[in-house]
Amino acid sequence: MLHIVPDIDTSETLTERQKAVLDAALRLLVEEGDQLTMTAVARRASCSKETLYKWFGDRDGLLTATVQWQASKVRVAPVDAKGLDLASLTASLERFASDWLKVISSDTSIALNRVAVGHAGSGKDDLGAVVLENGRFALARRLKPVLEAGRHAGLLDFADAETAFRTFFGLVARDVQIRLLLGDRLELTEATIGGDAVRATQQFLALFGAKTGPQGL
Secondary structure (H helix, E strand, O other): OOOOOOOOOHHHHOOHHHHHHHHHHHHHHHHHHHHOOHHHHHHHHOOOHHHHHHHHOOHHHHHHHHHHHHHOOOOOOOOOOOOOOHHHHHHHHHHHHHHHHHHHOOHHHHHHHHHHHHHOOOOOOOHHHHHHHHHHHHHHHHHHHHHHHHHHOOOEOOOOHHHHHHHHHHHHHOOHHHHHHOOOOOOOOHHHHHHHHHHHHHHHHHHHEOOOOHHHO
C-alpha cells in the first residue's frame, strides 16, 4: 500500500528514540538493500516489533517514515514574504541546494534509491512511489512557496512554479545523482558542494531573476 502523508517537518514531530530507529533502518538498507524486515530493524534498534508496529503501522509505513526522515535533512530556510530581498532569497536557495546535494550523495540515500529503482514496476512494493511522493514531490511542495514569494516580491519572473522548480532541481543535480547510483565515486567535499550550490543558484537567478530597467535591460 502506498503511504501518502501531509508535508510535515519530520525532524520536529519524531522523538529522539524514533529518529534512532529510523537511522537504524537506513543503515540496514545500506547493508542489506531490500531484505529489510521489521524483525531486523527491531534487532538493530534494540526495540520490540510491537513498538515498530505501534509507531509505523507496518513495513510500508516504516519505509515511508524512513524516506521522510532522510528527506527532512533537506531544509528550506523560511523567508519573510513581506520583507523578502535578493540576499535572503539567495540564501534560502543555496541552503536547499547544499542540503540536497549532501543528502543524495550520502551512502544511505544512494542505497535507498537503488532499492527503489530496483522495485519500480516489479510489483514487490510501492517503495519507488514512496520515494517520489515523500522525496522529490514533497521537496517541490516545500520549495515552491519560496519561489512564489520571490515572484511576489518582484525578484523572480516565471510563468509556472513547477517549471521553475524543475529547472532549479536540474541545475543543482546535473548528472551527480545518476553517476552516484551507477557507482561513480565522486568526491563531493563540503567545499565542492558549497560551490555547486552557489553556482546552481546563480544560474537559476540568471534564468528567472526579474529584469529591471527600460525594456527589461
